Amino acid sequence: MSEAANIHATAIVVGRTGLLFSGPSGWGKSMLAFTCMTEARRLGLFTALVADDQVLLSEETGTVIATCPPSIAGLIELRGTGIVRQDHISQAAMHYAVLPGSASGENRVPPDGEFVSFATGISLPALRLLTGVPSPLAVLMAKAPDIGD
Numbered sequence: 001m002s003e004a005a006n007i008h009a010t011a012i013v014v015g016r017t018g019l020l021f022s023g024p025s026g027w028g029k030s031m032l033a034f035t036c037m038t039e040a041r042r043l044g045l046f047t048a049l050v051a052d053d054q055v056l057l058s059e060e061t062g063t064v065i066a067t068c069p070p071s072i073a074g075l076i077e078l079r080g081t082g083i084v085r086q087d088h089i090s091q092a093a094m095h096y097a098v099l100p101g102s103a104s105g106e107n108r109v110p111p112d113g114e115f116v117s118f119a120t121g122i123s124l125p126a127l128r129l130l131t132g133v134p135s136p137l138a139v140l141m142a143k144a145p146d147i148g149d
Contacts, residue, residue, distance in 0.1 A: 004056040004067065005119035010076070011050035011066035011094060014040045014137065015148035018094035020055065020066060020124060022116070027100050028131040030076050037086065039137035045148045049086040052076040057094070059121045067091040094124055096144060101128035 009022040010033040019036065021029035030052050040047035051068035052075060058065050067090065074088040097116045117123040133139050141147045 004058040005122060006069075007055050007057055007118055008053065009055045010052045011055045011068075011092065012037055012047065013050060013089065013092045014047050015045050017096070017144075017147045017149065018050070018064075018066060018092045019096055019098055019140070019147070020057075020064075020094045021098045022118070023100045026079075028079070031078055032098070032129065032131065032136050034076055034078060034086075036137040036140070039135060040148065043137075043148070047087070048092075049074065049076055049088040050090075050092050057118050057122050064094040064118075064122055064124055065091055066094045096140075096147070097124040097126050098129050098140065099126050101130045 009020050010029045011018065011020050012033045014036060021033045023029055037047040037049065050066045051072065054069050054072060056067040056069060073090065074085050075083050076086050077083050099116060114126040115123045116126045127140055127143050129136055129139060
């Protein structure tokens, strides 16, 4: 197992799929993750928060593991609303990095097979998502149908 890297992100699980929301401060990582968890519950899928704001990432036998610092377990900050409690698990395997998309310009259609690296030996396939889409989980599931399995 690699030494954990502490990154600014939000990690959730939908079904057995780990989603790591990563991007600049103010992008809406927490709100997008919260909206995805809400959608998953409505679909009858298991969902849980792993960590919000600080995620400890490590690699274990080829799998990226997200772990929550104990002091913030079960807490997610929804900008403009405050901190709320969510069902949570202390760690989970991550399968995709969810990154900001671009509505215009050169990255309007991101390349297939895009990966993002978080630390030495820790990288995930990337899924791009715009802030403010009405059903972010549906968009992610359209691009990666294994989400929620």
